[in-house]
Amino acid sequence: MTSEQGEGRGASEGEEGSRREFLKAAAAISGVLAVAGIASVMKSVVIPSVPTQTQQTFPRVKVSSLDELSTGTVVIFNYPLGNEPNILVKLGQKAEGGVGPDEDIVAFSQVCQHLGCIWGYVAPGKSPTANPSYVATGPVGYCPCHGSVYDLTQAAKVIGGPAPRPEPQVTLEVDASGDVYATGMGPPSVFGHDTGSNDVSNDLQGGTIV
Numbered sequence: 001m002t003s004e005q006g007e008g009r010g011a012s013e014g015e016e017g018s019r020r021e022f023l024k025a026a027a028a029i030s031g032v033l034a035v036a037g038i039a040s041v042m043k044s045v046v047i048p049s050v051p052t053q054t055q056q057t058f059p060r061v062k063v064s065s066l067d068e069l070s071t072g073t074v075v076i077f078n079y080p081l082g083n084e085p086n087i088l089v090k091l092g093q094k095a096e097g098g099v100g101p102d103e104d105i106v107a108f109s110q111v112c113q114h115l116g117c118i119w120g121y122v123a124p125g126k127s128p129t130a131n132p133s134y135v136a137t138g139p140v141g142y143c144p145c146h147g148s149v150y151d152l153t154q155a156a157k158v159i160g161g162p163a164p165r166p167e168p169q170v171t172l173e174v175d176a177s178g179d180v181y182a183t184g185m186g187p188p189s190v191f192g193h194d195t196g197s198n199d200v201s202n203d204l205q206g207g208t209i210v
């Protein structure tokens with residue numbers, strides 16, 4: 001073997017080794033780029049949130065407007081679930097949690113905290129149809145089933161009958177145009193939702209949110 005041949009074969013083996021190293025490096029780089037590409041695609045994928053009945057926030061719902069309300073006006077509306085009635089009343093006197101220029105517009109769950117009947121508004125000096133002998137000394141909620149009475153000026157405090165706790169009060173807001181919105185519920189839970197609990201998120205479970 002001549003040195004020329006030896007050098008020639010040595011150069012050929014060197015080229016082969018370099019080619020193998022180059023191919024290995026190229027494969028490694030293409031693998032890294034592939035992973036980076038997948039990661040980049042994954043980062044760009046936005047998984048949409050799916051509304052469920054485990055929603056933890058109360059909806060904001062228009063209930064009325066100031067120009068539709070005068071003293072004694074009653075508005076019945078479902079909230080926060082589509083099958084649960086609430087009652088909004090403009091009392092004509094300042095009330096705890098009241099909104100509007102006179103702080104006299106309030107709203108509560110209309111499902112009695114005793115056994116779940118639907119109560120109604122009775123104006124001062126008036127009697128409920130179910131009990132003509134009872135005369136309201138202030139704006140109250142009166143339940144026709146067993147006579148529970150809620151003082152609507154004091155956050156539906158129980159002032160008569162067997163109800164064990166006040167009615168949940170609906171949080172109201174009035175916007176710049178005078179529209180009145182329901183935006184939440186205060187404790188306790190609405191009757192039938194983990195009765196007696198102060199966890200108002202219970203009120204959002206078990207039905208369709210309005």
Ligand code: FES
Nearest residue numbers: 112114115143146
């Ligand atoms: S259900 Fe209302 S007082 Fe009994």
